[in-house]
Amino acid sequence: MNLEEQISSAEFRGKQQAKLEDIKNLMASLRISPDQAMDILHIPESDRAFYKARLDEATVQERSGEFNSRMDSVPKMMDAFHISLDQALALLQLSESERDFYQKHLPK
Numbered sequence: 499m500n501l502e503e504q505i506s507s508a509e510f511r512g513k514q515q516a517k518l519e520d521i522k523n524l525m526a527s528l529r530i531s532p533d534q535a536m537d538i539l540h541i542p543e544s545d546r547a548f549y550k551a552r553l554d555e556a557t558v559q560e561r562s563g564e565f566n567s568r569m570d571s572v573p574k575m576m577d578a579f580h581i582s583l584d585q586a587l588a589l590l591q592l593s594e595s596e597r598d599f600y601q602k603h604l605p606k
Contacts, residue, residue: 517541518552572604 524535532553536546575586587597
């Protein structure tokens with residue numbers, strides 16, 4: 499790939515990343531679905547699978563970060579407030595399956 503092709507490819511990836519950020523911002527600001535955000539941005543149907551896959555990847559990464567943060571913060575919360583694991587998990591308003599997971603993997 500020559501320099502001109504490399505630059506063109508980098509510009510294309512940059513535009514894709516910018517569109518992805520636009521989709522995420524619209525979804526967060528307007529509380530709308532990915533399809534509604536892509537409708538607003540006039541993204542062709544043929545490109546939507548690509549952006550939905552990137553959104554899914556971003557969601558997995560965000561949830562992984564949230565998980566790691568909770569694994570670190572729950573014991574600190576228990577120490578700071580002198581509360582049990584069950585009380586700490588209740589304060590976080592987790593789903594039942596999330597609570598079960600943390601109860602199995604965090605020290606009581």
